[in-house]
Amino acid sequence: MRTAIIGLGLIGGSFAKSLKENGISTHIIGVDASSEHCEIAMKLGIVDQILDLEEAVSNSDLIVVATPVNTISTIVNKVLDLVENQTVIDVGSTKLEITQGVKDHPKRNHYVATHPMAGTEFSGPTAAISKLFEGKYVVLCNAEESDYGKFEFVKNIYEKLGMKPLFQDAKSHDTHVAYVSHISHISSFALAITVLNKEEDEDKIFELASTGFSSTVRLAKSSPETWVPIFEQNRDNVLEVLDEHINVLSNFRSFLIKKNYKEFHKMICEANKIKKILK
Amino acid sequence: MRTAIIGLGLIGGSFAKSLKENGISTHIIGVDASSEHCEIAMKLGIVDQILDLEEAVSNSDLIVVATPVNTISTIVNKVLDLVENQTVIDVGSTKLEITQGVKDHPKRNHYVATHPMAGTEFSGPTAAISKLFEGKYVVLCNAEESDYGKFEFVKNIYEKLGMKPLFQDAKSHDTHVAYVSHISHISSFALAITVLNKEEDEDKIFELASTGFSSTVRLAKSSPETWVPIFEQNRDNVLEVLDEHINVLSNFRSFLIKKNYKEFHKMICEANKIKKILK
Numbered sequence: 001m002r003t004a005i006i007g008l009g010l011i012g013g014s015f016a017k018s019l020k021e022n023g024i025s026t027h028i029i030g031v032d033a034s035s036e037h038c039e040i041a042m043k044l045g046i047v048d049q050i051l052d053l054e055e056a057v058s059n060s061d062l063i064v065v066a067t068p069v070n071t072i073s074t075i076v077n078k079v080l081d082l083v084e085n086q087t088v089i090d091v092g093s094t095k096l097e098i099t100q101g102v103k104d105h106p107k108r109n110h111y112v113a114t115h116p117m118a119g120t121e122f123s124g125p126t127a128a129i130s131k132l133f134e135g136k137y138v139v140l141c142n143a144e145e146s147d148y149g150k151f152e153f154v155k156n157i158y159e160k161l162g163m164k165p166l167f168q169d170a171k172s173h174d175t176h177v178a179y180v181s182h183i184s185h186i187s188s189f190a191l192a193i194t195v196l197n198k199e200e201d202e203d204k205i206f207e208l209a210s211t212g213f214s215s216t217v218r219l220a221k222s223s224p225e226t227w228v229p230i231f232e233q234n235r236d237n238v239l240e241v242l243d244e245h246i247n248v249l250s251n252f253r254s255f256l257i258k259k260n261y262k263e264f265h266k267m268i269c270e271a272n273k274i275k276k277i278l279k
Numbered sequence: 280m281r282t283a284i285i286g287l288g289l290i291g292g293s294f295a296k297s298l299k300e301n302g303i304s305t306h307i308i309g310v311d312a313s314s315e316h317c318e319i320a321m322k323l324g325i326v327d328q329i330l331d332l333e334e335a336v337s338n339s340d341l342i343v344v345a346t347p348v349n350t351i352s353t354i355v356n357k358v359l360d361l362v363e364n365q366t367v368i369d370v371g372s373t374k375l376e377i378t379q380g381v382k383d384h385p386k387r388n389h390y391v392a393t394h395p396m397a398g399t400e401f402s403g404p405t406a407a408i409s410k411l412f413e414g415k416y417v418v419l420c421n422a423e424e425s426d427y428g429k430f431e432f433v434k435n436i437y438e439k440l441g442m443k444p445l446f447q448d449a450k451s452h453d454t455h456v457a458y459v460s461h462i463s464h465i466s467s468f469a470l471a472i473t474v475l476n477k478e479e480d481e482d483k484i485f486e487l488a489s490t491g492f493s494s495t496v497r498l499a500k501s502s503p504e505t506w507v508p509i510f511e512q513n514r515d516n517v518l519e520v521l522d523e524h525i526n527v528l529s530n531f532r533s534f535l536i537k538k539n540y541k542e543f544h545k546m547i548c549e550a551n552k553i554k555k556i557l558k
Contacts, residue, residue, distance in 0.1 A: 193527045219491045256518055271475075272499070
């Protein structure tokens with residue numbers, strides 16, 4: 001199988017590597033607006049060839065759109081204009097705006113909306129790793145809008161990559177990722193800014209980081225180019241959970257001000273319930 | 280050397296194991312109010328013997344107080360009443376209230392206030408690990424209040440455990456740990472509660488956790504018995520940095536409400552500066 005990857009960042013690059021290492025794709029074509037990304041991807045052997053969008057589509061069986069979420073529906077529509085029998089997927093972290101943006105395309109059923117739930121805080125083709133997806137979940141959205149055979153084909157590929165498929169409609173996908181993934185990123189970005197604002201001595205941050213700060217702040221290294229469009233597309237859900245998060249922090253603050261350590265203790269016990277879910 | 284460890288939890292237990300494995304101490308005496316902890320520590324070979332406080336002190340060269348911070352100064356005072364030529368240290372996460380609570384003891388100079396900057400989200404003797412301290416920093420406070428020989432003796436032990444010593448007064452120690460370590464814990468506790476409140480479907484939390492949530496929320500598993508006394512003792516510093524954290528989150532919220540994605544982008548770039556400090 002020949003695959004075109006549009007967008008050679010962390011996710012696109014890791015997808016390319018995983019397809020190759022799992023023997024799913026023998027030839028990977030890269031497409032990226034950044035000539036630097038193209039060069040690096042060629043040099044690292046992530047892709048076999050760089051082509052423009054049109055040539056890439058006509059030379060592939062599978063087209064993977066792995067660009068920032070605000071560009072995905074435009075690119076998928078463009079790709080659908082060009083496809084004959086090929087299958088098109090995207091791997092973006094939001095699904096509602098994207099699926100709405102392509103729903104009227106006459107070849108909509110060639111496209112499968114997916115979200116492999118995997119990532120790191122790094123970005124660009126140098127961050128690509130082949131084991132990124134193994135053992136993780138992938139959400140496949142709006143199955144009924146895709147051709148059955150193409151949907152199964154895509155599900156099958158993800159399973160070969162070691163991923164566990166979940167099925168959701170785009171709207172509830174976006175709600176759930178806001179609640180778990182997107183709020184974690186805002187919390188981490190905010191923690192980094194807080195500590196940088198308060199702690200003027202950078203050496204102290206480094207020395208004290210072993211106490212858990214480094215894992216809590218890990219996601220704060222994530223790229224704004226990836227994340228701003230995600231927050232933009234998932235604004236309403238993110239606002240809802242962000243309000244809740246600020247409320248919870250305000251409760252901690254209020255119990256601390258009142259020296260009500262009994263309620264403070266109860267809140268930590270509440271938080272500890274996460275142990276039941278994440279061992 | 281014979282060592283008494285008072286408090287056989289994560290830190291005390293790990294200290295015992297590390298002293299043994301590094302050949303620093305040949306005989307470890309355990310003291311703990313919980314008979315269950317004592318049994319487990321004996322069964323796991325963390326300690327060689329369980330004694331009561333008085334016997335433990337008279338049979339040791341070094342006494343390590345590793346109990347929750349709200350109990351430390353009382354215990355150190357009690358131990359100092361009993362010591363002849365022994366050295367006493369504590370390993371608590373706050374230092375100001377503790378050092379103030381022992382400063383008038385006639386044998387104050389037998390005691391060295393320390394904080395090894397290492398931990399995990401787990402607790403109790405089963406959580407003890409021998410490599411916990413290796414490569415991490417240890418803060419030694421108020422050097423001038425300790426006997427020079429005893430201070431050097433303690434610093435030397437930490438260095439043998441592979442730790443890098445830092446010297447601070449207790450007051451500035453507490454400020455810095457609030458800014459980096461303590462706020463990370465509150466942020467993580469609050470994130471866990473937020474997600475548990477919003478996401479009613481526990482399976483979804485598990486499935487979506489690979490997106491970074493699990494690392495951001497790791498510290499939320501930490502024990503309230505350890506942490507409530509820390510927040511209590513370091514209340515003013517924690518409140519100051521918690522206010523800043525709520526402010527930063529409110530700025531994120533406000534830019535999202537106004538759809539001001541340019542400012543939102545700027546804030547993520549600010550957060551990204553943490554990359555300069557933590558690779």
